[in-house]
Amino acid sequence: MRxxxxxxxxxxxxKLPPPPSPxxxxxxxxxxxYPVNVGxxxxxxxxxxxxxxxxxxxxxxxPNPKISKIARDKDRRVPWRYFDRPEAALRELREAGYWxxxxxxxxxxxxxxxxxxxxxxxxxxxxxxxxxxxxxLALCDAALFVPMYGKGRSLNVHVSLAVVGYHxxxxxx
Amino acid sequence: MRxxxxxxxxxxxxKLPPPPSPxxxxxxxxxxxYPVNVGxxxxxxxxxxxxxxxxxxxxxxxPNPKISKIARDKDRRVPWRYFDRPEAALRELREAGYWxxxxxxxxxxxxxxxxxxxxxxxxxxxxxxxxxxxxxLALCDAALFVPMYGKGRSLNVHVSLAVVGYHxxxxxx
Numbered sequence: 001m002r003x004x005x006x007x008x009x010x011x012x013x014x015k016l017p018p019p020p021s022p023x024x025x026x027x028x029x030x031x032x033x034y035p036v037n038v039g040x041x042x043x044x045x046x047x048x049x050x051x052x053x054x055x056x057x058x059x060x061x062x063p064n065p066k067i068s069k070i071a072r073d074k075d076r077r078v079p080w081r082y083f084d085r086p087e088a089a090l091r092e093l094r095e096a097g098y099w100x101x102x103x104x105x106x107x108x109x110x111x112x113x114x115x116x117x118x119x120x121x122x123x124x125x126x127x128x129x130x131x132x133x134x135x136x137l138a139l140c141d142a143a144l145f146v147p148m149y150g151k152g153r154s155l156n157v158h159v160s161l162a163v164v165g166y167h168x169x170x171x172x173x
Numbered sequence: 174m175r176x177x178x179x180x181x182x183x184x185x186x187x188k189l190p191p192p193p194s195p196x197x198x199x200x201x202x203x204x205x206x207y208p209v210n211v212g213x214x215x216x217x218x219x220x221x222x223x224x225x226x227x228x229x230x231x232x233x234x235x236p237n238p239k240i241s242k243i244a245r246d247k248d249r250r251v252p253w254r255y256f257d258r259p260e261a262a263l264r265e266l267r268e269a270g271y272w273x274x275x276x277x278x279x280x281x282x283x284x285x286x287x288x289x290x291x292x293x294x295x296x297x298x299x300x301x302x303x304x305x306x307x308x309x310l311a312l313c314d315a316a317l318f319v320p321m322y323g324k325g326r327s328l329n330v331h332v333s334l335a336v337v338g339y340h341x342x343x344x345x346x
């Protein structure tokens with residue numbers, strides 16, 4: 001086996017088939033506090049080819065050197081909007097036909113791999129310390145969680161996003 | 174819906190069923206350079222309940238304050254060993270019956286979701302800039318990649334690990 005680099009790598013990536021289960025995906029950063037996490041969300045959002053990233057509340061927004069560095073400048077490619085109040089964004093997404101799911105452990109949550117995802121999905125990411133607020137949860141259709149099989153209680157928010165996002169695109173039913 | 178915190182959260186996590194497709198999983202950091210990435214590998218390795226993390230080459234090892242902080246101290250829970258040469262580790266894993274897969278784009282790579290994973294899997298993570306070396310690839314059974322559907326060429330190595338690792342545990346055939 002030989003690594004692909006340079007032009008062969010570019011050619012390989014250009015010829016990738018679309019995902020088996022394409023989605024219109026929107027990511028909502030309800031109040032993600034750290035610029036490194038927001039940057040990672042942009043880098044992963046680009047990789048998942050999301051339609052849009054919604055930033056709200058205390059989430060830092062581009063232009064921000066830390067976000068750009070971690071995002072590898074994908075904050076200049078992926079469309080994003082800022083909403084002062086996440087609830088306004090969630091209401092608008094619902095009216096546009098999105099199924100809205102929080103990444104959160106609630107009394108009613110389901111493991112992310114036990115869900116049949118519709119074509120239009122909005123994933124809501126909460127604050128690193130406080131998670132998704134009660135007001136935002138009230139506007140969600142479901143809460144999803146990534147099981148923790150060790151001793152830790154959670155994964156970093158961008159890591160959970162990648163696990164759930166890729167699962168959704170590659171789900172075959 | 175109501176967030177679970179404190180004791181209800183602990184109880185919820187303690188009662189989680191095992192993964193549908195449990196694996197004996199080993200992560201090999203061939204030459205992961207940055208302590209933040211090694212810390213993330215420990216945090217994710219704990220969440221995946223891996224058997225062991227092998228650190229080799231220039232990969233920094235615990236004790237290291239940056240690793241511990243990012244790992245949320247999971248470097249003290251997940252068993253790890255250091256090998257000067259990754260090739261020695263890969264040979265030992267092969268003899269112990271592991272199927273060895275590099276996360277790398279090669280002339281022979283397969284998308285991670287199009288693979289039937291055996292029960293014992295070792296995932297090899299390369300250097301952030303140089304990927305998995307030719308010498309290590311020569312000792313791997315396969316190369317796997319996470320498709321990039323946007324304009325970026327790669328994900329961070331720990332993000333790819335989480336996507337592939339969780340997929341493997343939840344694969345139903």
